[in-house]
Amino acid sequence: MEEIIIKKGAWSPEEDQKMKDYVMRYGIWNWNLMPKFAGLSRTGKSCRLRWMNYLRPDVKKGPFTLEEREIVIKMYQQLGNRWSAIAERLPGRTDNEVKNFFHTHLKKHLGQKNIDAPVKSRARPIPRRTKKKADKAQEKPILFVDISETWSNKSSLMISPEAGSSILSSSSIITFDQNENFDMEKTVILDSNPAGTTHHHHHSSSDTLSTIDSFVDTTSFWLHLLNDAHRLIV
DNA sequence: AAGGATGTCAACCGCCCAAGT
DNA sequence: CACTTGGGCGGTTGACATCCT
Numbered sequence: 001m002e003e004i005i006i007k008k009g010a011w012s013p014e015e016d017q018k019m020k021d022y023v024m025r026y027g028i029w030n031w032n033l034m035p036k037f038a039g040l041s042r043t044g045k046s047c048r049l050r051w052m053n054y055l056r057p058d059v060k061k062g063p064f065t066l067e068e069r070e071i072v073i074k075m076y077q078q079l080g081n082r083w084s085a086i087a088e089r090l091p092g093r094t095d096n097e098v099k100n101f102f103h104t105h106l107k108k109h110l111g112q113k114n115i116d117a118p119v120k121s122r123a124r125p126i127p128r129r130t131k132k133k134a135d136k137a138q139e140k141p142i143l144f145v146d147i148s149e150t151w152s153n154k155s156s157l158m159i160s161p162e163a164g165s166s167i168l169s170s171s172s173i174i175t176f177d178q179n180e181n182f183d184m185e186k187t188v189i190l191d192s193n194p195a196g197t198t199h200h201h202h203h204s205s206s207d208t209l210s211t212i213d214s215f216v217d218t219t220s221f222w223l224h225l226l227n228d229a230h231r232l233i234v
Numbered sequence: 235a236a237g238g239a240t241g242t243c244a245a246c247c248g249c250c251c252a253a254g255t
Numbered sequence: 256c257a258c259t260t261g262g263g264c265g266g267t268t269g270a271c272a273t274c275c276t
Binding site: 009010011046049050053096097100101103104105 | 242243245246
Binding site: 236239241242243244245248249251254 | 257258262267275276
């Protein structure tokens, strides 16, 4: 097994570019696996943080406006140190940025007299997580691809000729969970199969599924194709 | 001019939670 | 039920910039 040195600290412009290129092409599917495919020697966590706080196209850069400042103060009085909740009220600002802004600009310059928090640190009157995974999936359908070593036990790729749309005269691929029924919404149209291998399986009913055993060998290829294709339908 | 003090903020860490197994 | 996993959260650190004497 090859030893991979995980890089830490500041991101270089080259790393940023790799990340941007990758996400633009393939989207975000799994933070832990993504750096490997993107050619980054970083942890998934590090990648996620960099993307969320800096590389994401909708992050607002530059100093806080007066309005934003007022919102931070007001929300801090209401919510305390729930930075991510406060950041939701400030489009383009991240929790990290709000937290930094508060500590460096507000806490000291205003003093506690004007910005009393209603609750002590760690107290969470409102559950931190209000969104469930199902809710999020509804907001934006996400293709889930499981490529763990136990791949074949958990889930499979399926190709269903019937699912082909008129857009492309090709086979379709979906991902699925064992308990999940065929879902046309998650159908992905592909042009071709990897490495010219034949993975076409015909199904007469929607719950007939086939496992592609050689998946692991062509994981990268498939994931890239899936992500490309996924982008077509989202 | 110099170098110590202070400020800024990107990125890390440990912990937490929801969902899956 | 317990355990694992992925990702989200807030506290904190430390490199670098700027200020101050």
